[in-house]
Amino acid sequence: MELFYSILPELIRIVVCAVCGAVIVFGNALVMGYAERKLAGHIMLRPGPMEVGPHGLYQLVVDGLKLMGKQLVVPLKADKPLFMLAPILAFAPVFVPLLVIPFSDKLQGFDLDVGYLLILAFASINVLAILIGGWGSNNKYSLFGAIRSVAQNVAYEIPMLISALAIIFMTNSFSLKEIAAAQSPVWFIVIQPVAFLIFIVSMVAETNRAPFDLPEAESELTAGFHTEYSGMSFSLFVLGEYANMFIICSVATVFFLGGSSGIPLPYFEYSGIIWFLAKVYFLMFFLVWIRWTYPRTRFDQLMNFCWKYLIPFSLVNLLITVVMVKLL
Amino acid sequence: MDIKAVKTGWKKLAKAIEDVDYAVFGYDYSVSLEQSNVRDFATMMLDNGFYLVDLMAVHVAPSIEVVYQYAHVETRCRVMARAFVDSNNEIATISDIYQGANWHERETRDFHGVVFTDHPYLEPIILAEEDVDLKPLLKTEAALKDVDVVRRKQPEPKVETAAAKSQEPS
Amino acid sequence: MAMDVEILDDPKHHRYVLNMGPQHPSTHGVLRVLLELEGEYAMELLPVLGYGHRCHEKIAEHKPAKSFMPNTARMDYLGALIYNHGFAQLLERATGIEVPERAEYIRVITSELNRIQSHLLWYGAYLLDLGAFTPIMYAFDDREHILDILEDVTGSRLTYCYFRVGGVSKDIDDKFVTSTRAFIDRLRSRFPMYEGLVNGNVILQKRLIDVGELDPKICSRYGITGPLLRGAGVGYDLRKSEPYSIYDRFDFEVPTETKGDCMASFLVRFREMEQSLRIIEQALDSLPEGPVMAAKVPKKLKIPAGDYNSSVEAPRGELSYYLVSDGTDVPYRLKVRTPSYSNLSVIPEMCQGMLLSDVVSAMGALDLVIPEIDR
Numbered sequence: 001m002e003l004f005y006s007i008l009p010e011l012i013r014i015v016v017c018a019v020c021g022a023v024i025v026f027g028n029a030l031v032m033g034y035a036e037r038k039l040a041g042h043i044m045l046r047p048g049p050m051e052v053g054p055h056g057l058y059q060l061v062v063d064g065l066k067l068m069g070k071q072l073v074v075p076l077k078a079d080k081p082l083f084m085l086a087p088i089l090a091f092a093p094v095f096v097p098l099l100v101i102p103f104s105d106k107l108q109g110f111d112l113d114v115g116y117l118l119i120l121a122f123a124s125i126n127v128l129a130i131l132i133g134g135w136g137s138n139n140k141y142s143l144f145g146a147i148r149s150v151a152q153n154v155a156y157e158i159p160m161l162i163s164a165l166a167i168i169f170m171t172n173s174f175s176l177k178e179i180a181a182a183q184s185p186v187w188f189i190v191i192q193p194v195a196f197l198i199f200i201v202s203m204v205a206e207t208n209r210a211p212f213d214l215p216e217a218e219s220e221l222t223a224g225f226h227t228e229y230s231g232m233s234f235s236l237f238v239l240g241e242y243a244n245m246f247i248i249c250s251v252a253t254v255f256f257l258g259g260s261s262g263i264p265l266p267y268f269e270y271s272g273i274i275w276f277l278a279k280v281y282f283l284m285f286f287l288v289w290i291r292w293t294y295p296r297t298r299f300d301q302l303m304n305f306c307w308k309y310l311i312p313f314s315l316v317n318l319l320i321t322v323v324m325v326k327l328l
Numbered sequence: 329m330d331i332k333a334v335k336t337g338w339k340k341l342a343k344a345i346e347d348v349d350y351a352v353f354g355y356d357y358s359v360s361l362e363q364s365n366v367r368d369f370a371t372m373m374l375d376n377g378f379y380l381v382d383l384m385a386v387h388v389a390p391s392i393e394v395v396y397q398y399a400h401v402e403t404r405c406r407v408m409a410r411a412f413v414d415s416n417n418e419i420a421t422i423s424d425i426y427q428g429a430n431w432h433e434r435e436t437r438d439f440h441g442v443v444f445t446d447h448p449y450l451e452p453i454i455l456a457e458e459d460v461d462l463k464p465l466l467k468t469e470a471a472l473k474d475v476d477v478v479r480r481k482q483p484e485p486k487v488e489t490a491a492a493k494s495q496e497p498s
Numbered sequence: 499m500a501m502d503v504e505i506l507d508d509p510k511h512h513r514y515v516l517n518m519g520p521q522h523p524s525t526h527g528v529l530r531v532l533l534e535l536e537g538e539y540a541m542e543l544l545p546v547l548g549y550g551h552r553c554h555e556k557i558a559e560h561k562p563a564k565s566f567m568p569n570t571a572r573m574d575y576l577g578a579l580i581y582n583h584g585f586a587q588l589l590e591r592a593t594g595i596e597v598p599e600r601a602e603y604i605r606v607i608t609s610e611l612n613r614i615q616s617h618l619l620w621y622g623a624y625l626l627d628l629g630a631f632t633p634i635m636y637a638f639d640d641r642e643h644i645l646d647i648l649e650d651v652t653g654s655r656l657t658y659c660y661f662r663v664g665g666v667s668k669d670i671d672d673k674f675v676t677s678t679r680a681f682i683d684r685l686r687s688r689f690p691m692y693e694g695l696v697n698g699n700v701i702l703q704k705r706l707i708d709v710g711e712l713d714p715k716i717c718s719r720y721g722i723t724g725p726l727l728r729g730a731g732v733g734y735d736l737r738k739s740e741p742y743s744i745y746d747r748f749d750f751e752v753p754t755e756t757k758g759d760c761m762a763s764f765l766v767r768f769r770e771m772e773q774s775l776r777i778i779e780q781a782l783d784s785l786p787e788g789p790v791m792a793a794k795v796p797k798k799l800k801i802p803a804g805d806y807n808s809s810v811e812a813p814r815g816e817l818s819y820y821l822v823s824d825g826t827d828v829p830y831r832l833k834v835r836t837p838s839y840s841n842l843s844v845i846p847e848m849c850q851g852m853l854l855s856d857v858v859s860a861m862g863a864l865d866l867v868i869p870e871i872d873r
Binding site for chain 1: 514516522523524538625626627628629630631632635636639699701702704705853854855856858
């Protein structure tokens with residue numbers, strides 16, 4: 001009993017974190033699903049969803065119901081266990097990185113010393129999900145999408161890590177909270193603009209968003225890795241994609257945009273989340289914006305861009321940072 | 329392009345060459361060929377910078393006529409070259425000279441059953457594979473007209489060669 | 499084991515077949531291309547046609563030539579008026595019917611509007627193929643104005659049947675003239691936006707430059723015409739080289755490029771819209787008064803025996819009607835030479851060894867309209 005009482009606060013914390021994580025994942029999907037369609041509409045000079053509810057606000061609810069009601073079609077010669085596992089695998093791991101993100105000074109699940117590594121590790125599971133989904137579908141287009149996705153994600157993880165490493169050298173910590181706290185006078189975007197640019201580009205590629213949406217390149221691969229998915233299994237992929245966008249934008253916010261810092265509000269250790277979410281959603285808006293603006297790159301150009309430009313530049317940036325850290 | 333020189337070249341291969349009134353008929357020259365000369369003629373046209381506009385067949389009695397339409401990109405010179413297929417409905421392919429003829433020849437085989445010998449891939453293109461013997465554009469016995477019926481009535485342009493004169497259908 | 503080695507030694511061992519179409523987002527209709535791929539490189543391509551075959555040539559042999567006019571519009575739904583134009587001209591040539599001046603001007607104006615409409619749709623759809631979702635909406639916004647203008651005068655929005663033997667079916671009014679002039683100004687003001695937003699985009703240029711190069715030799719071997727040929731450096735446009743109708747009265751240029759790649763035909767098509775605007779503008783300025791139908795067009799239009807040809811410049815290249823007549827009003831044989839049919843036939847040679855993404859770019863540059871190929 002003694003033991004129980006000693007771990008009770010910890011248990012409550014875990015339950016609360018899990019609930020908050022779920023709220024964030026689904027809430028974010030709702031917000032982004034609506035915002036993306038509205039933004040895309042306005043970028044394209046059309047109003048976007050307008051019919052269901054005021055300004056189409058309930059459209060996503062209706063869509064969600066529709067997707068839940070749909071039959072899950074498994075292709076005839078698909079590898080059924082893998083085919084069913086993939087969407088779950090794409091969706092399930094997104095809760096873990098949310099635990100270590102410092103939404104404000106006090107709103108953080110756990111402050112791990114290896115926070116950033118944890119995020120990278122769990123973000124990589126998404127690649128596995130896409131790979132087995134594409135493989136299990138027994139469809140050549142899906143397989144193409146899966147293979148492209150693996151090559152692309154593995155390649156772009158490197159510049160993403162290296163550009164973030166420059167920050168980690170400066171703060172001497174992998175803990176997201178400490179990194180956010182280290183930017184109290186100046187955000188790292190000012191000190192490390194090159195790293196920020198590289199991070200942003202890798203971020204777009206990591207989340208498989210246009211113009212780097214080659215795994216699902218619509219005009220070439222019909223729908224890429226999720227060609228054969230329908231109903232909820234398809235929407236799990238979409239939920240996972242939006243959650244990943246949220247996580248990666250949060251990381252960018254923590255690393256370069258000062259985390260939850262901003263003009264002080266009352267109860268700032270909690271209300272800093274407003275600034276944090278504002279920055280995250282600004283980055284998300286940026287992702288949506290470029291998606292609906294640019295054409296898609298070609299696969300070899302994408303890989304060349306990573307190996308020939310991003311990685312060398314991020315390495316040079318890292319070297320300069322290390323030298324400067326040593327000298328100062 | 330020197331049209332005089334080109335015409336001299338045609339004379340070696342053609343049975344007859346007619347000048348045609350563009351304002352009425354929409355092309356400039358009508359060249360009748362022996363079916364053995366079709367390939368040589370195509371080679372000559374390619375060397376002179378013509379491109380193949382079209383290749384088609386017209387089902388007339390006594391046998392199917394294949395019409396090649398050539399045109400030139402620099403000057404207005406639209407040529408209709410015609411040749412009859414032989415008794416087996418065969419004629420030599422020109423798809424190795426003008427690759428663009430490949431599909432036109434397949435289409436002609438679909439619609440009229442003309443066999444282009446040495447064609448690399450004479451499979452149905454517009455029609456489905458099971459309709460390989462359909463030949464939809466062949467005329468019925470009743471509808472089939474003699475070749476003279478569908479020819480121009482007053483070929484007022486001067487006939488080029490004496491040999492051509494005797495062979496020219498009136 | 500020995501067999502495995504044998505298989506591995508076969509250079510084609512790594513190849514597999516990908517079936518692109520007939521339902522694929524970038525084949526624009528029911529075209530199917532069998533791709534033999536090695537990795538993502540297309541080593542061999544085999545287009546499979548005929549899904550949309552509607553026997554137009556057979557139909558033509560069974561009804562009076564005059565009644566075939568609606569069928570012409572169904573072949574190329576984007577260039578319907580230009581297909582009308584070619585066919586009307588064919589019968590007018592054959593029967594010697596004179597078209598009134600005003601009708602000729604109306605034909606030119608509406609044909610050119612139709613051409614711009616076709617190019618705008620191509621512009622949007624091509625960029626959609628390349629993964630840019632937004633430009634198609636901008637292009638459709640502009641295209642909608644043309645459809646409205648043409649709907650007022652022709653009665654339909656896509657498969658027009660407006661031209662008749664001897665003229666056009668309905669006269670244009672002042673509203674047509676003012677709205678066309680307004681449209682010219684509007685589209686002109688939009689060109690800089692398109693250039694800034696799309697044509698200069700570095701991703702777009704990387705996707706198009708050096709992809710699918712054609713030289714004039716290949717073009718003449720395959721009978722490729724239209725913007726692809728002009729992109730390869732040959733300024734061949736039937737409106738200039740065989741001026742039909744009244745095109746010789748207008749001052750316009752034939753845009754050309756030299757490289758012959760996808761970017762070249764992209765730019766050629768883009769500039770052609772401006773030239774079409776110029777033609778429309780001049781035609782509107784000098785629009786004469788008068789009737790729009792020839793006075794005496796017999797109900798039963800007998801075509802003298804003989805063979806007739808009529809070639810016009812369709813949005814995608816040279817369109818040729820070839821008619822063989824036995825002296826009755828029903829054609830003995832009608833052959834339609836559609837530009838996309840010849841243009842598409844170059845695909846196996848043009849795309850050999852290309853990446854799958856480049857195959858999509860190259861096919862988009864052909865501006866395919868599948869019903870026109872299948873007829």
